[in-house]
Amino acid sequence: MERLDKFLCDAGIGSRSQVKGILKTGRVTVSGAVIRDGSVKVDGNNIYVDGEPVGKKGRAVVMLNKPMGYVTARSDENQKTVMELLPAQMRNWDLHPIGRLDKETEGLLLFTNDGDLLHRLISPKKGVQKVYYARHEGTATGEDVEAFQNGLTLRDGTVCLPARLQPLGAGESLVTVCEGKYHQVRRMMASRGLHVTYLERRQEGALTLGDLPRGAVRELREDEILAL
Numbered sequence: 279m280e281r282l283d284k285f286l287c288d289a290g291i292g293s294r295s296q297v298k299g300i301l302k303t304g305r306v307t308v309s310g311a312v313i314r315d316g317s318v319k320v321d322g323n324n325i326y327v328d329g330e331p332v333g334k335k336g337r338a339v340v341m342l343n344k345p346m347g348y349v350t351a352r353s354d355e356n357q358k359t360v361m362e363l364l365p366a367q368m369r370n371w372d373l374h375p376i377g378r379l380d381k382e383t384e385g386l387l388l389f390t391n392d393g394d395l396l397h398r399l400i401s402p403k404k405g406v407q408k409v410y411y412a413r414h415e416g417t418a419t420g421e422d423v424e425a426f427q428n429g430l431t432l433r434d435g436t437v438c439l440p441a442r443l444q445p446l447g448a449g450e451s452l453v454t455v456c457e458g459k460y461h462q463v464r465r466m467m468a469s470r471g472l473h474v475t476y477l478e479r480r481q482e483g484a485l486t487l488g489d490l491p492r493g494a495v496r497e498l499r500e501d502e503i504l505a506l
């Protein structure tokens with residue numbers, strides 16, 4: 279048994295103060311009776327807000343089309359974080375970013391409240407492929423493509439797994455990697471003299487951004503989660 283107000287917060291109904299207001303205005307029923315007192319103990323059954331049943335949030339995976347200027351962190355004292363882009367109803371879902379995008383990188387960033395899924399998706403052993411669009415100085419050549427295929431060694435000696443470089447023309451390429459080392463794509467490109475000026479993650483496994491606008495968030499469907 280747990281407190282009704284805590285149950286409603288954990289279910290993503292709102293913050294503590296929002297839940298207090300919702301209770302006060304008589305919008306919550308438990309087994310048919312209006313309950314305004316958040317300290318009432320509940321077992322999670324027969325709880326309704328505005329006539330809609332409320333359950334604890336089960337496994338959730340959420341996709342954000344990250345704009346530049348936000349750091350991938352749960353909190354930061356000085357900088358805006360990706361958590362601030364999640365809508366209010368998702369703030370209590372205990373979501374964690376899956377991997378990270380640099381502050382200036384845009385595009386597909388997933389979050390989940392499922393620890394096992396999180397670890398599976400960031401493990402290089404699982405080889406989940408991530409596709410990036412890069413604008414960069416110079417033009418990628420066949421030699422660069424081959425160097426990526428063979429597994430690059432970065433300037434600090436870090437060895438990368440084989441990756442795919444697809445030149446799109448002058449100053450533009452797609453890069454596909456299956457690991458998530460610090461600044462990986464930028465450092466791989468820099469090791470070939472192709473300094474990245476803009477980076478966007480477009481795909482992770484089978485998932486693409488689709489028509490999700492920049493800055494927007496959507497919850498994945500169960501079939502999309504299974505495909506991950």
Ligand code: URA
Nearest residue numbers: 380383461462463464
């Ligand atoms: N590689 C990078 O260099 N930056 C990112 O944000 C993601 C991959």
